[in-house]
Amino acid sequence: MYFHTWPFVLFFLIVYSIYLVLKETRFRLLFSLAASYFFYACFNPLYLILIAYSTLLDYVAIAKMEKNRHRKVWLCISIINNLGLLCFFKYGGFITDNINVLLASLGVPYAVPAPSVLLPVGISFYTFQSMSYVIDYYRGNIEREKSFIKYATYICFFPRLVAGPIERAENLLPQLHSLPKVSIQDVTDGLSLFIVGFFKKVALADYLALYVDKVYAAPQQFQSPALVLATFLFSWQIYFDFSGYTDMARGLARMMGLRLMLNFNNPYLATSLADFWQRWHISLSSWFKDYVYIPLGGNRKGMFTTYRNMFLTMVASGLWHGAAWTFVIWGTVHALGRFLTRELERTTFYKEKVPKLIKQLFVFVFVAFAWIFFRAENISDAGVIVTKIFNSGLTNPYCPLLALVLILAVWLYQFAYESKVKWVLELRAVRVGIVVLMILYLAIFAPSSEQPFIYSQF
């Protein structure tokens, strides 16, 4: 039951109506929790056991920590439990596959059986959110949430359950404590966010996927122009898909009187790779910064340690996205990119002499190149794509012009948004006109597909 499907619309209309009635009563959180669990059960009722177990264990861990008994032990239990769940459900197949390859290469006549379990939707998001809460409590950054209902609602609040943002307790829990004030402005703001996200997902991401999927399914059959364009389109597809989800999630939460964090801030206008990671999947980037990079020492212990920490953080971030070597390579490519550009970006020449547009173009090209490893079915395909991009003929790519026109329109909009002419976009007529155009495009031309969100698979 994804946001862009009719069952969800029906679900939300019912839930929202009841929520508005209950919002000032003590039942509001219980109802939010029940609605969230129902939403999650629609993907697979068995998932409920897992999320309930994960929530309960972390709740107990913090309760034990509060009594000052073996705080570190309970922290370790919580982290091991969360990472263990991730390892089993998400990386089980990957780990056993690699062990078996190793055993076979050593001539050991034994194969470790691969766990045949279904990857629970959104597991990476809610386990990371839960871990951040436990760590923050251990560090003394937040108070313990005594109400299990509130804590469980914080973990599984349905707008952000499937693909984030990975909310920090300090942002969301206080909002759950107070009675939500749902003003008309909240509703209209929520609708504004939702319609933009809906357009990004249905009209743009799912459209671009048609071309990208065709090319990436059999890259051997395509030449350089098609591969370049498919990679270019995928860069935008994944942005529209994921930021579209986040916009919808934020819109739904806003309508319920809750504010979720901004997760994307026009990342393809970044002027450096560091800037890119401050604009792309901000909740995950900041999670890795706060709970991996800084605990490893950050940039405080010399250049070697800094680069080592950057490398480990980026590779871990790659692996977070998926259980395959392609994701590890994607993380590594970004780490190498940071190594190579970090010093350059600090020079006066780069800061002052290189035009902003060139910097943006450079960052985009690098990020798009890295997406090859993210999107390719396997390392072999990624190798084929990279090789053929630089070493194959110029044939007609048969890439739809409409897709390129739509991307150009979005890019120009974003470019204007971060320039001096932003005031034009703020004009009432422009804002209203854009929403009317989006609705008409969705009503008349949008595909009727029900493709899942890319990030819900992580």
Added chain:
Amino acid sequence: MMVPFSSNCVRLSAREWGVVIVIVAALFCLGPLFWELAEKFEPGPDYRLPYELSNDYWLYKRYCRWACSRNKTLVIGDSVIWGHYVPKDNTLSHYLNEITGRDQFANLGVDGIHPVALAGLLRYYGKDISDKNIILHFNPLWLSSRKHDLQIEKEFHFDHPKLAPQFFPNIPCYKASYSKRLSAVIGRIVPFASFPSHLNKTYFDSMDLSAWTIEHPYACPERSRGDVPKFEIPRPVGAPDIAKRDFEWVALETSFQWRFFQRSVEMLRERENRVFVLVGPFNEHILQGQSIDTYRKTKSQIETWLKQNNVSYYVPEVLPSQLYRDASHPVSKGYAVLAKKLFENDSFRKLVIGNGAAGQSNGARQQRAE
């Protein structure tokens, strides 16, 4: 903690949303009307809905409106009425017009439709059909197996699923997702919803714009020249499908298709139409064994229901076997013979000439009032 609103300027106030709703509603209402003015639609004699546009319900609605304003009698039914194996000037409505010597009968048959879908079509897209003479065809083929009657549990893809009931009554072989079902329900309720589908079917080879641009990356929609395209795909040629066989007829009282056919009759009569039901003619030559007896029994039950409900009807005798192309579709000469036979039927003559038609309509009204 201040959370930035967004990374764009699309943030509307309540008043601005009101403006958006008014503009969009106006465009939804007026857009299709203006499109009708821009897109020529001149069906001409013997017109039938193009085969490739069989599920363009917006066009069907438009054609209904056109036919109702022009023709006195509408011939409604499935591919037998549409004329699956014959050119458009060899259909039943054509031969009926030939006999009367004027353009009185309009072919409102839809290829691939079945009684369950027909009920949906008439309910949602045939609202303009009122106070007309209706020849409503019932094809007994739809009772010839549990599969034809949509009663089997195993999923199969029948035609026009969007016109079938989406939730209740449950169709066991219809396994569409809830999302698709809801989408179909909303598509039927919202008048605008069939318009994008018309554009897709007419100008984008039955694809949506996205899929169409993937197939035609550099093209503009080729057919947007201001005319509804007149598709007429060649009918399949080959040996006629007339092998003898046993049919596992579904009992009339439990038949899904029959129940919906009854609904169509009631619906048309509620709209003050004068309904005349044509049953068959089914190709009895291909029946064997127990099948013949069961078929005849079913036929007589159908007649009983029609009589009991004061519905004019005609169950023609079976045509000579060479006049059939398969179990239910006549060939050209078969339609000519059927048209003649219809005009030999008193009730039919009364209906199309006009005598007694109003009486039947009044009778139906009286019956409903009781």
